Amino acid sequence: MVGELYISSLVRTQLRLGLAVLAAFGVTVGGLPLLFLLAPGLSGVELLGVPLPWLLLGVGAYPAIGLAAWAHLRAAERIERDFAELVERR
């Protein structure tokens, strides 16, 4: 049996990780509306003939979400491996 103390610490670590990844997503992709509000000139910037806001939202957001997902997946699995080792060593 695993002590509830170990589990509480695992839960806290995973929650912190999840919130940290979401916060990173929140200030980057989630910050775009604020950025557009504060820098209206961005709409005039074009890349390959497409206005920047269209590129950022239509294309750029997806790799960013994918990157966040990948980072979370790796970290969450590492936390679980460490936890398993900790329990077995006990």
Next chain:
Amino acid sequence: MTSPVLGVLAVALVCVATIAIGAVGLRVSRTTSDFYVASRAVTPLGNASAIGGEYLSAASFLGVAGLVFTGGVDMLWFAVGYTAGYLVLLCLVAAPLRRSGAYTLPDFAQSRLSSTSVRRASALLVVGIGWLYLLPQMQGAGVALRSITGAPVAAGAALVAAVVVLNVVAGGMRSITLVQAFQYWLKVTAIATPVLFLVLAWHADGAPDPSAPGNPVARETTVTVLTDPVDVVAGEAATLGVIGTVDGVTTSGPLVLAAGDRVRFGARTEITIDAGTHVPHAEAVIVSEGPRWAAPLSGAGGREHPLYATYSLVLALLFGTMGLPHVLVRFYTNPDGRAARRTTAIVIGLLGLFYLWPPVYGALGRVYATDLLLTGRTDTVVLELPGRLLPAPWGDLASALLVAGAFAAFLSTSSGLVVSVAGVISRDLLGGVAYRRDWHAVALFRAGAVVAVLVPLALSLVATSTSLAGTVGLAFAVAASTFCPLLLLGIWWRGLTAPGALWGLGVGGATSSTAVLATIVGLPVPDLVAVLLQQPAAWTMPLAFGVMVVVSRLTRDRVPSDVGRVMVRLHTPEGVQVERREPQPGDDRG
């Protein structure tokens, strides 16, 4: 206009393929547990494809392009939010939920809080959200079939309902998993392939700017025959050729409209718009000038307070995804929590791959399909473009492919929703009756499936058509204000109590659905209130969280005594020795 023969053939093929693949699955699905969760033995990529197939609905396949067409760049948030919802699922829900061993949201509520009343409240919410989400699928099918054959809207809705019931009743979830995975790849192929040719054709045409100044004009002379009466507003002066009725008066000849004029065209009126003429638009559609359409937070498409509206929408989509009944049930088909996480990460990639394409249709629509603004059928822009831009056989083929993809979208999302709603109806709402009369669980599931389809089908026939993605957005808002706090607090906070959950679900559900109803009915309220009702998630979700926490704190003595053991089960990785017991289907039937 697409050749109806090819389009009908495409629809028939998708329906037959769906039923055929379902029949293959039928031979392997035998037990009740097969029916509910496909025995939890599907690989992450297979499962991720199935989740993608199930998730990409009418709102994604047709609705996003339609919204971008009218509302511009701000509407891209719909696609970003639909995808990022899975990031939230991955970070906070996927693995613990799978480890909970619950089959449905009501199962989760009961195993976490040991409360039948929370279970019942969750069951009602699953059915409500499921129906709210099924409604636009049926409407989308009706609209799509009408656009290729001119058939009445009811025909497409009835067709989708029939195929879904047949499939779900025959095979349950195992067949659905195969069907859904097939449909994801069909949808991506269907939406992406024509884009390449459309963009080439647009270049060959001199790459006209979708954000050119002024209101949309007709690129070529178009003739539209109305099937229903339409109220139309002229944004700028325009002269149309009209044969039919205008404001109840039979008319034949040119109709001169000044800027701001409003007229009502009768059904079967034929309207000719000459090339270069400004296109008057249906009253229900709000059209913006080119530069405004292209700029973010400009209020294009008639959105007041665009910053609030954008953030509230994004919140609803991010936190509502986890509360959609057809999304959650998929997690139980993963063998363990780790696979659930991997599946979710793959889903994010698959969704991103899909959402790259619909906005292109929306932008090209502003150049080539402006007459859709007149009829208000902007959600069909995806289906209309190939026939207008591509030479004869290719245009028809691409349209047929897109119609096939659209029907795959209606069928897969509806199937997934019906499986979930039917499961809840048969286990939680009909369960008591069945127990007394000794009905077989599978028969009961089939009865539940029929009920799950008939109600939204009936609703789709009476509800006036609103934007597909808009209606779906409302379902997200309700889910974010109810199941999101239940899941997040249930998974991460020991202090949650049954009364807290019940009050939170009640307050979140009541406020968000009141806002939804007020929006659908179109209550006359000031701008600020209207936008708060149109995008309620930013206030209803924190409210629901707050109520859940405060009431739980006040009822501290009601914290379930087994919370420690439940937390161990939710969070311990598989392979680590802990006391764990997975509930079996039917185990916890009250």
